[in-house]
Amino acid sequence: MNRILEQALHQGGQTVNNPAQPDALTLNGVHKSFGSFTALNDINLNVKKGEFVCLLGPSGCGKTTLLRIIAGLESANAGQIVMLGRDVTHQPAAKRDYGIVFQSYALFPNLTVAENIAYGLKGRRQDKQTRVTELLALIGLSGIEAKYPGQLSGGQQQRVALARALATSPGLLLLDEPLSALDARVREHLRREIRALQQRLGITTIMVTHDQEEALTMADRIVVMNHGHIEQIGTPDDIYAMPQSRFVAEFVGRANWLPGVVQPHGTVRIGDTQLAVDKLPPLLDGRSITLFIRPEAVVLHAHWQGGENTVLAHLGGVESLGGFCRISLIVPAMNNLTLIADVSRSTLAALNLRPEQRVPVSLPPAALRVFTDEAQVKA
Numbered sequence: 001m002n003r004i005l006e007q008a009l010h011q012g013g014q015t016v017n018n019p020a021q022p023d024a025l026t027l028n029g030v031h032k033s034f035g036s037f038t039a040l041n042d043i044n045l046n047v048k049k050g051e052f053v054c055l056l057g058p059s060g061c062g063k064t065t066l067l068r069i070i071a072g073l074e075s076a077n078a079g080q081i082v083m084l085g086r087d088v089t090h091q092p093a094a095k096r097d098y099g100i101v102f103q104s105y106a107l108f109p110n111l112t113v114a115e116n117i118a119y120g121l122k123g124r125r126q127d128k129q130t131r132v133t134e135l136l137a138l139i140g141l142s143g144i145e146a147k148y149p150g151q152l153s154g155g156q157q158q159r160v161a162l163a164r165a166l167a168t169s170p171g172l173l174l175l176d177e178p179l180s181a182l183d184a185r186v187r188e189h190l191r192r193e194i195r196a197l198q199q200r201l202g203i204t205t206i207m208v209t210h211d212q213e214e215a216l217t218m219a220d221r222i223v224v225m226n227h228g229h230i231e232q233i234g235t236p237d238d239i240y241a242m243p244q245s246r247f248v249a250e251f252v253g254r255a256n257w258l259p260g261v262v263q264p265h266g267t268v269r270i271g272d273t274q275l276a277v278d279k280l281p282p283l284l285d286g287r288s289i290t291l292f293i294r295p296e297a298v299v300l301h302a303h304w305q306g307g308e309n310t311v312l313a314h315l316g317g318v319e320s321l322g323g324f325c326r327i328s329l330i331v332p333a334m335n336n337l338t339l340i341a342d343v344s345r346s347t348l349a350a351l352n353l354r355p356e357q358r359v360p361v362s363l364p365p366a367a368l369r370v371f372t373d374e375a376q377v378k379a
Protein backbone atom coordinates (compact mmCIF):
# COMPACT_ATOMS: atom_id res chain seq x y z
CA MET A 1 0.00 0.00 0.00
CA ASN A 2 1.11 3.54 -0.69
CA ARG A 3 3.19 4.81 2.23
CA ILE A 4 1.27 8.05 2.58
CA LEU A 5 -2.12 6.40 2.33
CA GLU A 6 -1.03 3.83 4.89
CA GLN A 7 0.13 6.63 7.16
CA ALA A 8 -3.18 8.44 6.59
CA LEU A 9 -5.19 5.40 7.59
CA HIS A 10 -3.04 4.90 10.69
CA GLN A 11 -3.69 8.49 11.66
CA GLY A 12 -7.40 7.82 11.43
CA GLY A 13 -7.95 10.29 8.58
CA GLN A 14 -11.30 10.04 6.85
CA THR A 15 -11.01 8.43 3.40
CA VAL A 16 -13.15 10.43 1.01
CA ASN A 17 -12.36 9.40 -2.59
CA ASN A 18 -11.74 6.01 -4.09
CA PRO A 19 -8.72 4.96 -2.01
CA ALA A 20 -7.31 2.94 -4.94
CA GLN A 21 -6.70 6.05 -7.06
CA PRO A 22 -7.09 9.19 -4.97
CA ASP A 23 -6.01 12.55 -6.34
CA ALA A 24 -3.01 14.06 -4.60
CA LEU A 25 -5.12 17.05 -3.59
CA THR A 26 -8.75 18.06 -3.86
CA LEU A 27 -10.16 21.43 -2.83
CA ASN A 28 -13.93 21.65 -2.58
CA GLY A 29 -15.61 25.04 -2.22
CA VAL A 30 -12.81 26.65 -0.23
CA HIS A 31 -13.73 30.08 1.10
CA LYS A 32 -11.67 32.53 3.16
CA SER A 33 -12.53 35.96 4.54
CA PHE A 34 -10.47 38.37 6.56
CA GLY A 35 -13.16 40.41 8.34
CA SER A 36 -15.49 41.68 5.63
CA PHE A 37 -12.88 41.10 2.88
CA THR A 38 -13.30 37.95 0.81
CA ALA A 39 -9.81 36.64 0.00
CA LEU A 40 -10.97 33.32 -1.56
CA ASN A 41 -14.34 32.47 -2.99
CA ASP A 42 -15.52 28.95 -3.90
CA ILE A 43 -12.16 27.45 -4.87
CA ASN A 44 -12.46 24.00 -6.47
CA LEU A 45 -9.41 22.15 -7.71
CA ASN A 46 -8.18 18.59 -8.29
CA VAL A 47 -4.47 17.90 -8.52
CA LYS A 48 -3.35 14.53 -9.82
CA LYS A 49 -0.41 12.62 -8.40
CA GLY A 50 2.88 13.77 -9.90
CA GLU A 51 1.39 16.94 -11.38
CA PHE A 52 3.10 20.33 -11.26
CA VAL A 53 0.42 22.97 -10.77
CA CYS A 54 1.08 26.71 -10.66
CA LEU A 55 -1.23 29.16 -8.90
CA LEU A 56 -0.78 32.28 -11.04
CA GLY A 57 -2.24 35.71 -10.54
CA PRO A 58 -1.53 39.34 -9.68
CA SER A 59 -0.57 40.57 -6.23
CA GLY A 60 -3.43 40.20 -3.76
CA CYS A 61 -5.44 37.66 -5.80
CA GLY A 62 -5.29 35.12 -2.94
CA LYS A 63 -2.73 32.60 -4.18
CA THR A 64 -0.53 32.65 -1.06
CA THR A 65 -3.60 32.44 1.18
CA LEU A 66 -4.71 29.36 -0.77
CA LEU A 67 -1.28 27.75 -0.43
CA ARG A 68 -1.28 28.48 3.30
CA ILE A 69 -4.72 26.90 3.63
CA ILE A 70 -3.46 23.78 1.82
CA ALA A 71 -0.50 23.74 4.23
CA GLY A 72 -2.72 24.18 7.27
CA LEU A 73 -0.97 27.44 8.16
CA GLU A 74 -4.26 29.29 7.69
CA SER A 75 -7.75 27.89 8.14
CA ALA A 76 -10.58 28.17 5.60
CA ASN A 77 -13.98 29.52 6.66
CA ALA A 78 -15.72 26.94 4.52
CA GLY A 79 -14.86 24.10 2.17
CA GLN A 80 -12.92 20.88 2.28
CA ILE A 81 -9.26 19.96 1.72
CA VAL A 82 -8.51 16.35 0.83
CA MET A 83 -4.96 15.01 0.48
CA LEU A 84 -4.57 11.58 -1.10
CA GLY A 85 -8.10 10.66 -0.16
CA ARG A 86 -7.79 11.90 3.41
CA ASP A 87 -9.89 14.82 4.61
CA VAL A 88 -7.35 17.13 6.30
CA THR A 89 -9.58 20.20 6.53
CA HIS A 90 -9.39 20.23 10.31
CA GLN A 91 -5.95 18.66 10.67
CA PRO A 92 -3.07 20.85 11.91
CA ALA A 93 -0.10 21.55 9.62
CA ALA A 94 2.06 18.91 11.29
CA LYS A 95 -0.43 16.19 10.37
CA ARG A 96 -0.41 17.09 6.66
CA ASP A 97 2.17 15.38 4.52
CA TYR A 98 4.04 18.14 2.65
CA GLY A 99 7.31 20.02 2.38
CA ILE A 100 7.31 23.77 1.80
CA VAL A 101 9.73 26.36 0.41
CA PHE A 102 9.11 30.06 0.94
CA GLN A 103 10.24 33.10 -1.02
CA SER A 104 12.72 34.19 1.61
CA TYR A 105 15.15 31.40 2.22
CA ALA A 106 13.92 30.70 5.74
CA LEU A 107 16.99 28.65 6.63
CA PHE A 108 18.20 28.80 10.22
CA PRO A 109 21.27 31.08 10.00
CA ASN A 110 22.94 29.56 13.07
CA LEU A 111 22.68 25.97 11.79
CA THR A 112 24.91 24.38 9.16
CA VAL A 113 23.53 23.22 5.82
CA ALA A 114 23.48 19.63 7.11
CA GLU A 115 21.65 20.65 10.30
CA ASN A 116 19.15 22.70 8.32
CA ILE A 117 18.36 19.82 5.97
CA ALA A 118 18.18 17.26 8.77
CA TYR A 119 16.01 19.53 10.93
CA GLY A 120 12.73 17.68 10.39
CA LEU A 121 14.28 14.21 10.19
CA LYS A 122 13.86 11.67 12.94
CA GLY A 123 16.02 8.63 13.62
CA ARG A 124 19.68 7.75 14.07
CA ARG A 125 22.44 10.25 13.46
CA GLN A 126 24.07 8.02 10.87
CA ASP A 127 20.81 7.69 8.88
CA LYS A 128 20.31 11.43 8.95
CA GLN A 129 23.83 11.97 7.62
CA THR A 130 23.23 9.53 4.78
CA ARG A 131 19.98 11.25 3.89
CA VAL A 132 21.63 14.71 3.93
CA THR A 133 24.40 13.45 1.62
CA GLU A 134 21.75 11.97 -0.69
CA LEU A 135 19.76 15.18 -0.79
CA LEU A 136 22.79 17.38 -1.40
CA ALA A 137 23.73 15.16 -4.33
CA LEU A 138 20.16 15.45 -5.60
CA ILE A 139 20.33 19.25 -5.66
CA GLY A 140 23.87 19.30 -7.05
CA LEU A 141 25.54 20.75 -3.94
CA SER A 142 27.53 17.82 -2.57
CA GLY A 143 30.18 18.70 -0.01
CA ILE A 144 28.68 21.85 1.52
CA GLU A 145 27.35 20.12 4.67
CA ALA A 146 29.46 22.20 7.06
CA LYS A 147 28.75 25.61 5.55
CA TYR A 148 26.36 28.13 7.07
CA PRO A 149 23.53 29.77 5.06
CA GLY A 150 25.34 33.13 5.15
CA GLN A 151 28.22 31.57 3.20
CA LEU A 152 25.93 30.58 0.31
CA SER A 153 24.50 32.50 -2.64
CA GLY A 154 20.75 33.12 -2.84
CA GLY A 155 20.30 30.36 -5.42
CA GLN A 156 22.27 27.89 -3.28
CA GLN A 157 20.21 28.78 -0.22
CA GLN A 158 16.99 28.11 -2.12
CA ARG A 159 18.31 24.75 -3.26
CA VAL A 160 19.14 23.88 0.36
CA ALA A 161 15.62 24.99 1.35
CA LEU A 162 14.33 22.66 -1.37
CA ALA A 163 16.43 19.79 -0.02
CA ARG A 164 15.05 20.46 3.45
CA ALA A 165 11.48 20.42 2.11
CA LEU A 166 12.15 17.08 0.37
CA ALA A 167 14.01 15.51 3.31
CA THR A 168 11.05 13.53 4.70
CA SER A 169 9.93 12.40 1.19
CA PRO A 170 6.62 14.21 1.51
CA GLY A 171 3.64 13.44 -0.73
CA LEU A 172 3.25 17.09 -1.69
CA LEU A 173 5.72 19.90 -2.33
CA LEU A 174 4.47 23.46 -1.82
CA LEU A 175 6.49 26.33 -3.26
CA ASP A 176 5.60 29.93 -2.40
CA GLU A 177 7.30 32.19 -4.97
CA PRO A 178 10.58 30.33 -4.37
CA LEU A 179 12.45 32.10 -7.16
CA SER A 180 11.25 35.68 -6.91
CA ALA A 181 14.08 36.91 -4.68
CA LEU A 182 16.73 35.68 -7.12
CA ASP A 183 18.25 37.50 -10.07
CA ALA A 184 16.99 36.67 -13.56
CA ARG A 185 19.80 34.36 -14.64
CA VAL A 186 19.75 32.25 -11.45
CA ARG A 187 15.96 32.19 -11.58
CA GLU A 188 15.90 30.74 -15.08
CA HIS A 189 18.48 28.14 -14.19
CA LEU A 190 16.67 27.08 -11.02
CA ARG A 191 13.36 26.93 -12.88
CA ARG A 192 14.75 24.18 -15.08
CA GLU A 193 16.42 22.44 -12.14
CA ILE A 194 13.29 22.40 -9.98
CA ARG A 195 11.16 21.13 -12.86
CA ALA A 196 13.66 18.37 -13.71
CA LEU A 197 13.92 17.34 -10.05
CA GLN A 198 10.13 17.34 -9.66
CA GLN A 199 9.77 15.10 -12.71
CA ARG A 200 12.55 12.79 -11.58
CA LEU A 201 10.98 12.35 -8.14
CA GLY A 202 7.41 12.38 -9.50
CA ILE A 203 6.43 14.58 -6.56
CA THR A 204 3.13 16.43 -6.75
CA THR A 205 3.98 20.13 -6.61
CA ILE A 206 1.97 23.30 -6.18
CA MET A 207 3.81 26.54 -6.79
CA VAL A 208 2.60 30.09 -6.24
CA THR A 209 3.89 32.64 -8.71
CA HIS A 210 2.93 35.98 -10.20
CA ASP A 211 5.39 35.40 -13.06
CA GLN A 212 3.57 34.13 -16.16
CA GLU A 213 6.77 32.97 -17.82
CA GLU A 214 7.60 30.85 -14.78
CA ALA A 215 4.13 29.28 -14.85
CA LEU A 216 4.14 28.72 -18.62
CA THR A 217 7.55 27.04 -18.60
CA MET A 218 7.23 24.93 -15.44
CA ALA A 219 3.62 23.84 -14.96
CA ASP A 220 1.63 20.88 -16.22
CA ARG A 221 -1.43 22.97 -15.43
CA ILE A 222 -1.92 26.58 -14.46
CA VAL A 223 -4.64 27.90 -12.17
CA VAL A 224 -5.17 31.57 -13.05
CA MET A 225 -6.59 33.50 -10.10
CA ASN A 226 -8.09 36.97 -9.85
CA HIS A 227 -9.75 38.70 -6.88
CA GLY A 228 -10.01 35.48 -4.87
CA HIS A 229 -11.56 33.29 -7.52
CA ILE A 230 -10.32 30.94 -10.24
CA GLU A 231 -10.58 32.45 -13.73
CA GLN A 232 -9.32 29.40 -15.61
CA ILE A 233 -7.54 26.09 -15.09
CA GLY A 234 -5.66 24.59 -18.01
CA THR A 235 -2.40 23.50 -19.55
CA PRO A 236 0.00 26.31 -20.44
CA ASP A 237 -1.03 25.88 -24.10
CA ASP A 238 -4.75 26.11 -23.25
CA ILE A 239 -4.28 29.16 -21.11
CA TYR A 240 -2.22 30.92 -23.75
CA ALA A 241 -4.10 29.94 -26.88
CA MET A 242 -7.65 29.70 -25.52
CA PRO A 243 -8.03 32.21 -22.70
CA GLN A 244 -11.59 32.05 -21.43
CA SER A 245 -11.73 35.56 -20.06
CA ARG A 246 -10.31 38.90 -20.96
CA PHE A 247 -8.46 38.90 -17.65
CA VAL A 248 -6.62 35.66 -18.53
CA ALA A 249 -5.88 36.86 -22.06
CA GLU A 250 -4.32 40.04 -20.72
CA PHE A 251 -2.53 38.60 -17.72
CA VAL A 252 -0.86 35.81 -19.71
CA GLY A 253 0.97 37.08 -22.77
CA ARG A 254 0.17 40.09 -24.96
CA ALA A 255 -3.03 40.55 -26.91
CA ASN A 256 -4.57 42.72 -29.61
CA TRP A 257 -8.19 43.73 -28.90
CA LEU A 258 -10.23 44.81 -31.92
CA PRO A 259 -13.72 46.20 -31.27
CA GLY A 260 -16.20 45.32 -34.03
CA VAL A 261 -19.78 44.49 -34.94
CA VAL A 262 -21.02 41.07 -36.11
CA GLN A 263 -22.61 41.21 -39.59
CA PRO A 264 -25.59 39.09 -40.68
CA HIS A 265 -23.50 37.12 -43.19
CA GLY A 266 -21.09 35.92 -40.54
CA THR A 267 -18.24 38.39 -40.64
CA VAL A 268 -17.10 41.08 -38.23
CA ARG A 269 -16.95 44.71 -39.36
CA ILE A 270 -14.27 47.00 -37.98
CA GLY A 271 -14.39 50.42 -39.67
CA ASP A 272 -14.33 49.75 -43.43
CA THR A 273 -13.00 46.21 -43.05
CA GLN A 274 -14.96 42.95 -42.99
CA LEU A 275 -13.10 40.18 -41.21
CA ALA A 276 -13.83 36.48 -41.58
CA VAL A 277 -13.68 34.63 -38.25
CA ASP A 278 -13.52 30.84 -37.95
CA LYS A 279 -16.23 29.43 -35.73
CA LEU A 280 -18.07 32.72 -35.33
CA PRO A 281 -20.62 31.95 -32.62
CA PRO A 282 -24.24 32.10 -33.81
CA LEU A 283 -26.83 34.47 -32.32
CA LEU A 284 -24.44 37.40 -32.25
CA ASP A 285 -25.71 39.22 -35.38
CA GLY A 286 -25.61 42.96 -34.99
CA ARG A 287 -23.84 42.77 -31.63
CA SER A 288 -20.76 44.68 -30.62
CA ILE A 289 -17.99 42.29 -29.78
CA THR A 290 -14.23 42.37 -29.39
CA LEU A 291 -11.88 40.24 -31.46
CA PHE A 292 -8.71 38.93 -29.84
CA ILE A 293 -5.52 37.92 -31.62
CA ARG A 294 -2.04 37.24 -30.22
CA PRO A 295 0.76 39.44 -31.65
CA GLU A 296 2.66 36.46 -33.09
CA ALA A 297 -0.46 35.36 -35.01
CA VAL A 298 -0.52 38.62 -36.98
CA VAL A 299 1.12 37.97 -40.38
CA LEU A 300 3.12 40.64 -42.22
CA HIS A 301 3.85 40.46 -45.96
CA ALA A 302 6.67 41.98 -47.96
CA HIS A 303 4.31 42.64 -50.93
CA TRP A 304 0.59 43.14 -51.38
CA GLN A 305 -1.04 39.94 -52.55
CA GLY A 306 -4.57 40.57 -51.31
CA GLY A 307 -6.28 37.59 -49.70
CA GLU A 308 -8.66 37.03 -46.83
CA ASN A 309 -8.48 39.41 -43.86
CA THR A 310 -5.56 41.33 -45.39
CA VAL A 311 -5.33 45.09 -44.92
CA LEU A 312 -2.69 47.77 -45.44
CA ALA A 313 -1.11 49.31 -42.36
CA HIS A 314 1.28 52.18 -41.61
CA LEU A 315 4.39 51.24 -39.76
CA GLY A 316 4.18 52.74 -36.24
CA GLY A 317 7.45 51.51 -34.78
CA VAL A 318 9.77 48.57 -34.30
CA GLU A 319 10.99 47.50 -30.86
CA SER A 320 13.72 44.92 -30.43
CA LEU A 321 12.99 42.47 -27.60
CA GLY A 322 16.03 40.21 -27.73
CA GLY A 323 15.00 37.10 -29.63
CA PHE A 324 12.14 38.76 -31.50
CA CYS A 325 10.82 42.17 -32.60
CA ARG A 326 7.54 43.87 -31.72
CA ILE A 327 6.09 45.94 -34.55
CA SER A 328 3.27 48.43 -34.10
CA LEU A 329 1.02 49.04 -37.10
CA ILE A 330 -1.75 51.57 -37.63
CA VAL A 331 -4.61 50.36 -39.82
CA PRO A 332 -6.58 53.21 -41.52
CA ALA A 333 -9.30 50.83 -42.79
CA MET A 334 -9.93 49.68 -39.20
CA ASN A 335 -10.61 53.06 -37.54
CA ASN A 336 -6.86 53.75 -37.26
CA LEU A 337 -6.58 50.97 -34.76
CA THR A 338 -3.07 50.01 -33.63
CA LEU A 339 -2.05 46.39 -34.07
CA ILE A 340 0.95 44.77 -32.41
CA ALA A 341 2.78 42.06 -34.35
CA ASP A 342 5.66 39.96 -32.98
CA VAL A 343 8.04 38.61 -35.62
CA SER A 344 11.40 36.88 -35.56
CA ARG A 345 14.51 38.82 -36.47
CA SER A 346 14.87 36.86 -39.70
CA THR A 347 11.26 37.63 -40.70
CA LEU A 348 11.88 41.30 -39.98
CA ALA A 349 15.02 41.27 -42.14
CA ALA A 350 13.13 39.58 -45.00
CA LEU A 351 10.32 42.16 -44.80
CA ASN A 352 12.82 44.98 -45.30
CA LEU A 353 10.45 47.54 -43.76
CA ARG A 354 10.89 51.27 -44.48
CA PRO A 355 9.34 54.02 -42.35
CA GLU A 356 7.09 55.41 -45.10
CA GLN A 357 6.02 52.00 -46.33
CA ARG A 358 2.51 50.58 -46.19
CA VAL A 359 2.68 47.04 -44.88
CA PRO A 360 0.18 44.34 -45.92
CA VAL A 361 -1.07 42.62 -42.76
CA SER A 362 -3.20 39.49 -42.45
CA LEU A 363 -5.31 38.42 -39.47
CA PRO A 364 -5.87 34.68 -40.06
CA PRO A 365 -9.53 33.75 -39.37
CA ALA A 366 -8.44 30.75 -37.28
CA ALA A 367 -6.40 32.97 -34.93
CA LEU A 368 -9.28 35.36 -34.15
CA ARG A 369 -11.37 34.71 -31.02
CA VAL A 370 -14.60 36.45 -30.14
CA PHE A 371 -15.14 38.05 -26.72
CA THR A 372 -18.25 39.78 -25.44
CA ASP A 373 -17.93 41.77 -22.25
CA GLU A 374 -15.38 39.87 -20.20
CA ALA A 375 -15.70 36.34 -21.53
CA GLN A 376 -14.79 34.46 -24.67
CA VAL A 377 -17.74 33.25 -26.75
CA LYS A 378 -17.32 29.86 -28.37
CA ALA A 379 -19.13 28.59 -31.44
Ligand SMILES: Nc1ncnc2c1ncn2[C@@H]1O[C@H](COP(=O)(O)OP(=O)(O)OP(=O)(O)O)[C@@H](O)[C@H]1O
Binding pocket: 034, 039, 057, 058, 059, 060, 061, 062, 063, 064, 065, 066, 210
Ligand atom coordinates in the same frame (compact mmCIF):
# COMPACT_ATOMS: atom_id res chain seq x y z
N1 LIG B 1 -3.89 37.87 7.70
C1 LIG B 1 -4.55 38.69 6.86
N2 LIG B 1 -5.37 39.64 7.33
C2 LIG B 1 -6.05 40.46 6.50
N3 LIG B 1 -5.97 40.41 5.15
C3 LIG B 1 -5.15 39.48 4.62
C4 LIG B 1 -4.39 38.57 5.44
N4 LIG B 1 -3.67 37.76 4.61
C5 LIG B 1 -3.96 38.15 3.36
N5 LIG B 1 -4.84 39.17 3.35
C6 LIG B 1 -5.40 39.84 2.17
O1 LIG B 1 -5.94 38.85 1.32
C7 LIG B 1 -5.64 39.15 -0.03
C8 LIG B 1 -4.91 38.00 -0.66
O2 LIG B 1 -3.61 37.93 -0.11
P1 LIG B 1 -2.51 36.90 -0.62
O3 LIG B 1 -1.27 37.12 0.16
O4 LIG B 1 -3.10 35.55 -0.63
O5 LIG B 1 -2.33 37.40 -2.11
P2 LIG B 1 -1.28 36.94 -3.20
O6 LIG B 1 -2.05 36.65 -4.41
O7 LIG B 1 -0.43 35.86 -2.68
O8 LIG B 1 -0.45 38.25 -3.40
P3 LIG B 1 1.13 38.52 -3.31
O9 LIG B 1 1.70 37.97 -4.57
O10 LIG B 1 1.23 40.00 -3.21
O11 LIG B 1 1.61 37.80 -2.08
C9 LIG B 1 -4.85 40.45 -0.04
O12 LIG B 1 -5.73 41.52 -0.30
C10 LIG B 1 -4.33 40.53 1.38
O13 LIG B 1 -4.18 41.88 1.76
